[in-house]
Amino acid sequence: MSVIWSLFMPGLGQLHIHRILTAFFALIWTIVFLYASHLLEAIQLLFFGEISKATQVLDKQWLLYMPSMWGFAVYDSYVNTVENNKLYEAEQKEFLIRNYQSPGFRIKRGKVVDQ
Helix, strand or coil, rough: CHHHHHHHHHHHHHCCCCCCHHHHHHHHHHHHHHHCCHHHHHHHHCCCCCHHHHHCCCHHHHHCCCHHEEEHHHHHHHHHHHHHHHHHHHHHHHHHHHHHHHCCEEECCCCCCCC
């Protein structure tokens, strides 16, 4: 789910998994890149059918930062979500063993042996 949020807007996937500082920087830099490249203005002109004006207003050098920003956000949210899931599974396993498993429970060579 965090990858899907990051595909919509870089930083939202990090916000979804509670990485607030990374989400803040990703959102701020995405806004800076969008503003400096005039991408939203170019898209609006494109919808109006003014293709030549849209290409003139677009700053392509700033626009080149956007794929790496989106790629970083998607990759980072995916990797951190996987790590969070591993940590959750380990903590859940320890909790269930500590609170619900009988102390005499033993597993020997794939077979359950009750004492």
